[in-house]
Amino acid sequence: MNKVKDARYKDITARSILYAVLVIVALYYLAPLFLMILTSFRSMDEIRVGQLIEWPKSFSFDAWHAAWNQVQIGARDELGLQPYFMNSIRMVIPSVLLSTLFGALNGYVISFWKFRGSELFFALLLAGCFLPFQAILLPHSIVLGKMGLSGSTTGLVFTHVVYGVAFTTLFFRNYYINLPGELIKAAKLDGAGFWMIFYRIILPISTPILVVSIIWQFTQIWNDFLFGVVFSDPSSQPITVGLNNMVNSTTGDKRYNIDMAGAIIAALPTIFVYVVAGKYFVRGLTAGSVKG
Amino acid sequence: MAGLTIQNVQKSFGQTHILKGINLVIPDGEFVILVGPSGCGKSTLLNCIAGLEEVSSGEILMGDIDMTYAAPKDRDIAMVFQSYALYPNMNVRKNISFGLEIRKMPKDQIEEIVQKVAKLLQITDLLERKPSQLSGGQRQRVAMGRSLARQPQVFLFDEPLSNLDAKLRVEMRTEIKKLHHRLGTTIVYVTHDQIEAMTLADRIAIMKGGEVQQFGTPQEVYDEPANIFVAGFMGSPSMNFIRCEVGQVGEQCHVVVTSEGHSYKLPSPPSQANLAKYVGKEVILGIRPEQLTHVMPHVESNAFVTKVAIKVEVTEPTGADTLVLTRINDEECECRVHPAEAKRPGEMMDVLFNMEKAVFFDSVTEARIL
Numbered sequence: 001m002n003k004v005k006d007a008r009y010k011d012i013t014a015r016s017i018l019y020a021v022l023v024i025v026a027l028y029y030l031a032p033l034f035l036m037i038l039t040s041f042r043s044m045d046e047i048r049v050g051q052l053i054e055w056p057k058s059f060s061f062d063a064w065h066a067a068w069n070q071v072q073i074g075a076r077d078e079l080g081l082q083p084y085f086m087n088s089i090r091m092v093i094p095s096v097l098l099s100t101l102f103g104a105l106n107g108y109v110i111s112f113w114k115f116r117g118s119e120l121f122f123a124l125l126l127a128g129c130f131l132p133f134q135a136i137l138l139p140h141s142i143v144l145g146k147m148g149l150s151g152s153t154t155g156l157v158f159t160h161v162v163y164g165v166a167f168t169t170l171f172f173r174n175y176y177i178n179l180p181g182e183l184i185k186a187a188k189l190d191g192a193g194f195w196m197i198f199y200r201i202i203l204p205i206s207t208p209i210l211v212v213s214i215i216w217q218f219t220q221i222w223n224d225f226l227f228g229v230v231f232s233d234p235s236s237q238p239i240t241v242g243l244n245n246m247v248n249s250t251t252g253d254k255r256y257n258i259d260m261a262g263a264i265i266a267a268l269p270t271i272f273v274y275v276v277a278g279k280y281f282v283r284g285l286t287a288g289s290v291k292g
Numbered sequence: 293m294a295g296l297t298i299q300n301v302q303k304s305f306g307q308t309h310i311l312k313g314i315n316l317v318i319p320d321g322e323f324v325i326l327v328g329p330s331g332c333g334k335s336t337l338l339n340c341i342a343g344l345e346e347v348s349s350g351e352i353l354m355g356d357i358d359m360t361y362a363a364p365k366d367r368d369i370a371m372v373f374q375s376y377a378l379y380p381n382m383n384v385r386k387n388i389s390f391g392l393e394i395r396k397m398p399k400d401q402i403e404e405i406v407q408k409v410a411k412l413l414q415i416t417d418l419l420e421r422k423p424s425q426l427s428g429g430q431r432q433r434v435a436m437g438r439s440l441a442r443q444p445q446v447f448l449f450d451e452p453l454s455n456l457d458a459k460l461r462v463e464m465r466t467e468i469k470k471l472h473h474r475l476g477t478t479i480v481y482v483t484h485d486q487i488e489a490m491t492l493a494d495r496i497a498i499m500k501g502g503e504v505q506q507f508g509t510p511q512e513v514y515d516e517p518a519n520i521f522v523a524g525f526m527g528s529p530s531m532n533f534i535r536c537e538v539g540q541v542g543e544q545c546h547v548v549v550t551s552e553g554h555s556y557k558l559p560s561p562p563s564q565a566n567l568a569k570y571v572g573k574e575v576i577l578g579i580r581p582e583q584l585t586h587v588m589p590h591v592e593s594n595a596f597v598t599k600v601a602i603k604v605e606v607t608e609p610t611g612a613d614t615l616v617l618t619r620i621n622d623e624e625c626e627c628r629v630h631p632a633e634a635k636r637p638g639e640m641m642d643v644l645f646n647m648e649k650a651v652f653f654d655s656v657t658e659a660r661i662l
Contacts, residue, residue, distance in 0.1 A: 190391035
């Protein structure tokens with residue numbers, strides 16, 4: 001009897017410790033975000049005289065407005081992060097869609113339409129996942145120059161699609177390899193061809209992995225700084241570059257509230273995408289581990 | 293509808309020869325079963341017929357038309373798969389109509405066919421459901437419905453019942469047979485289950501190692517197996533194989549078996565005239581368990597029946613009969629006796645060896661001695 005009781009206390013204790021650790025870690029991770037949000041709503045005067053960490057005395061959106069379209073960044077005519085944000089949108093949407101589509105197509109071919117050397121092809125594609133992007137900056141800029149895409153949004157889209165396809169192909173291939181090959185055989189006998197099978201059968205059952213690919217690519221491309229800073233000119237610089245310029249190019253005192261608001265603005269879309277599609281994300285990543 | 297002619301079909305993957313020259317002529321409307329152990333090439337042959345895999349050499353004809361290199365969609369063949377391969381994103385109706393839509397059939401005609409097929413297979417209530425909401429048996433029906441809807445020249449079944457539980461399997465087996473009677477379409481059906489093969493087929497092709505060992509009616513392959521492999525593969529419990537020496541008294545050949553120290557001369561049936569060439573040599577006697585029975589007075593007088601005293605090693609009651617395991621010529625041998633007559637392990641009992649349906653195999657080539 002006592003033994004059972006002991007085991008129960010042990011269990012409860014272990015669990016309490018576990019939860020305590022989890023709560024502390026969660027707080028530790030959330031604290032900076034919380035601080036950012038608080039600071040973004042405080043006025044500069046308040047920040048200057050008060051503590052760095054303090055509850056806002058007055059609550060204002062001034063810093064958000066400023067970061068969005070009032071602050072002078074570099075020597076541009078347009079003010080604020082807005083134009084950068086729009087550049088990012090213009091860049092991220094086609095990049096995500098194209099890299100996901102190509103990934104799906106690649107995965108479909110590698111899984112179901114094997115050809116001589118398709119395994120080697122896949123292995124080479126995989127190498128792209130491990131490629132350090134710094135290494136290709138110079139050659140790739142030459143490629144972009146020869147294609148006449150230097151400094152353009154199209155050039156950035158091209159870059160992100162090319163270097164994103166390795167990952168998206170891996171995602172889709174690993175998802176499709178678990179589908180029964182008989183599905184394709186049945187469709188072939190039903191008279192469907194390559195594209196028909198892809199659109200009518202394979203794509204409709206790819207939702208979980210489509211979501212994974214979209215979230216992954218969106219986050220990667222939206223948060224990318226390296227390609228954004230190297231392959232763009234002022235007309236096409238993405239938000240990450242804009243934020244960097246805003247924080248680093250102001251003279252006089254640091255306006256923490258505007259910096260914080262800007263940083264949150266830059267991060268909002270990825271948070272939004274994750275919240276909207278997040279539940280599919282985990283589902284898609286674990287797909288195939290459990291047979292449905 | 294059309295028959296199917298398979299001429300010297302070979303298939304290799306690199307150095308691995310899967311099919312080593314298959315020849316089968318299947319008349320229109322026949323139900324043919326390809327049966328054999330795993331890796332015998334039966335599924336590969338089916339895929340070749342469907343056009344899902346290209347043959348390395350040889351010809352496949354449907355009716356008189358050479359289809360060897362035709363695309364699967366142009367062969368007018370429908371196939372039911374082991375995993376059913378229903379499209380998970382489509383409901384039952386769409387699954388059935390997909391092939392018709394692709395062939396650009398008018399909408400009202402499609403609906404008519406879907407209704408007809410659904411009624412035939414009793415799945416009308418399930419038309420709006422997704423495959424994930426169906427049981428195994430229902431999925432099986434939908435998979436059959438999908439192939440029926442196209443009204444193909446030839447049906448191919450790739451182990452369609454192996455994912456069902458035992459009871460459902462027997463039910464569906466009967467239903468497939470009824471369906472064949474009703475439609476009269478040529479069917480090629482792959483299975484590794486010899487009972488399925490025996491019960492369903494008009495003719496059975498037994499395959500091993502990429503070759504057809506025998507192609508004949510169920511009764512033929514059961515009674516007249518071409519070699520030891522076929523004899524052992526068809527029938528459950530399996531045929532007994534006993535190595536024994538051939539002797540001759542006058543015109544009559546016999547084989548000598550020993551049980552518990554006593555020797556018996558078992559006469560060969562008149563159909564086995566060529567056994568005389570093996571006098572003094574060793575052959576393999578093939579005799580089915582049902583030819584080894586308990587003592588029944590009315591058959592005892594038969595000239596081809598010999599009473600042998602055996603020692604019971606193990607008994608396996610099946611309900612209708614009890615299988616009694618013993619040793620003859622130091623090889624395991626199963627007898628099928630009436631449950632009431634079966635003795636317990638360790639005891640002696642008399643068993644009648646009825647040689648009328650016995651077959652003999654060459655001990656080296658393992659081919660039947662005819």
